[in-house]
Amino acid sequence: MSKVLMKGNEAFAEAAIRAGCKCYFGYPITPQNEIPEYMSHELPKAGGAFLQAESELAAVNMAFGAAASGGRVFISTSSPGLALMQEGLGFICSAECPVVVLNVSRGGPGVGGIQPGQADYIQVTRGGYNGDAKIPVLAPAGIQECVDLIYEAFDIADKYRNPVLIFADGMMGQMMEPVELPPARGITPPEKINETKPWAITGTAQHPGRNVVYSLRLEPDVLEKHVEHLFEKYDAAAKELVRYKSMNLDEAEIVFVAFGTMSRLCAEAIELLDAQGIKAGLIRPISLWPYPDAAFDEIGPKCKVVISTELNMGQMLTDVKAAVAGRWPVGLINRTGGIVPSSLEIVERAKKLLEGVK
Amino acid sequence: MKQKMFFAGSGGQGTLAIGQMIAKAAMDEGKEVTWLPSYGPEMRGGTANCTVVVSDKPIACPLINEADLLVVMNLPSLLKFESLVAPGGLLIINSSLVPEKAKRDDIRVRYVPANDDAMALGNDKAANMVMLGAIIRETGIVEPDTVREEIRHMFSGRKEKFLPMNLSAFDLYLNK
């Protein structure tokens, strides 16, 4: 397969189309506007439906309706838009419907700014929805990986009957890299939906019995059983969906922990440190929930400090510290507000942190 | 081989397109590439910049600390980004719109009157293609024929009438 040079946002949209996405719902928000724009002209050509929602509130609920009735659904937004979608996402978890959500994140809080940020770490990994629910979160570090994860996310969402969230950022949405697009899988026609989704509301003529997709459970024992059922799924997902990449952990004195855009800066910082005779390594979580605790067991005996490296005020530190479990000192290198530190800044700050623990 | 390039101009000068053409051509020649634009309000009439990295190996980071090549299409871009050029690096200045000379003496500098050249060929808008040809001649980063393919692709269909003009603009410095 030949590679094409595509802008991230357009590649993400194309990946969803090729995954068999039937419906896309979205509301304009920077820096992901190329996605609804691309979907508006390309999804109908593939037999799908594009609908510009009146708000993110409406978009996530449109997604619920389409998913409950058996369609493969993709929605995308950016940080404040995701905050608006949270109620719907919790509802969709409770009602057990598959939806793929892409967050091309920006700085915050509030309207914040539109430059790349990772200040949604807490929002995506802990939710903003109410109640006991979990949403698998996958954080790609490049356009090819994002395309592959979006494509696969539809299967994960179907398997667990739950939303799956892809956490990219504005830099990935706007940049271009060569990408190999996956094959088109086609859209399941409405009359065949119940073959793979017997629970979907398609009209009783199409399946045995009557299907109802619901969330309300007023009896505490019934609700508790339902939540326990959800957590059986989440326990399985927590085992199956752990993903990470690591480099140089055997030799590293400094171990960076970084995802997405920041992991790429760390990769360059590692080269620069190496040129100065300092060995550094990287743990790059791809799944942010479930968090790849196991990756930290690969850290070698030379490690002096583990550094969480983030585009926020240190939102991932809690997870890093839990995974480190007291074995090494933990430091933080961060910028926020949409500022991406240079690899040189990371090198200097890492050296200081290393000095501090020696 | 790893080349870090930065292209700066104002909106409407086709600066981002120069970067894209080089990135696409390099990709077609089997190289790893990244193209990263500035984005946001700057897109609307202000400065338009992009960073391009071309390498034989996977590219760790699409952001750069210094540029092996800086192309400035207007004066504000020269003032803002001259310091970005690595010592021994190359700076190409669109001298039609930049009345000043470069200040640094530790870099190579080329002056290309891209707008005047394009005007002489009949269309000021092809200034970026003149510049693209000059870049290829100075750097050899990709084969001219690969770029010509990209230009043919870019000016196909409804835009085909602009193709001959843009091809000759591209070839201007390559034939000199």
Add this chain to the structure above:
Amino acid sequence: MKSVFEITKGMTPVDTSYCPGCSHGIAHRLIMEVLDERGELGNTIGVVPIGCSINAHHFMNVDMCESTHGRAPAIASGIRRVHPDKVVFTYQGDGDLASIGAGEILHAAHRGEKFTTFFINNAIYGMTGGQMAPTTLIGQRATTCVDGRTVEQAGLPLKMCEILAAVPCAVYVERVMLNNPANVRKAKKAVQTALDIQKAGLGFTFVEFLSACPTNWGLAPADALKWVETEMASYYPIGNFRKPEGY
């Protein structure tokens, strides 16, 4: 023996959970009866709201889903994109539709979504215990306006039919009243017309039912029906606000 009355197959054979004198049962029955008569029960997908009628999916014998509060029109818009050939409807109360969901209903109408919304207006929040709704009448008592709603406090009640009739792609807008057998028959006619227009794919269709909530109004069922006619219908006139030619 000749059968003179049958419960429609559109209703499940269980007792409803609604209070004595509540109009939900009549509205449910009318909608389901029409779907049954049209042969569409197996071909229908409904969306229930947050409110007393969140339970409607226990009683309406079609595929259904629940909704987040007020968002049923967005959910139905999503269902419609996957199933362009099905009958799709939302069933919503006045707190759900006219308050928290005012944006979604307006934009579903704005887009001319090809589904039908059945709007139960009983001028109060029922499920949460009788709070003031945007439809609560001036002077009407509710638990969040115990001395009666005033204009100073909360403005004048929203007239949803009149609002939606001003939206170009809302092609059928009608208000009916469930207070006596004659008006119930007229209400059934409105349900039929709305579903026929949906089936014809002409645009968004909307039927508002002026309904009784004796429990939260503090009235006996018979008095509540009188109140629908004397108080509600004088502020919310029944009748057609918009229909396509030929209907």
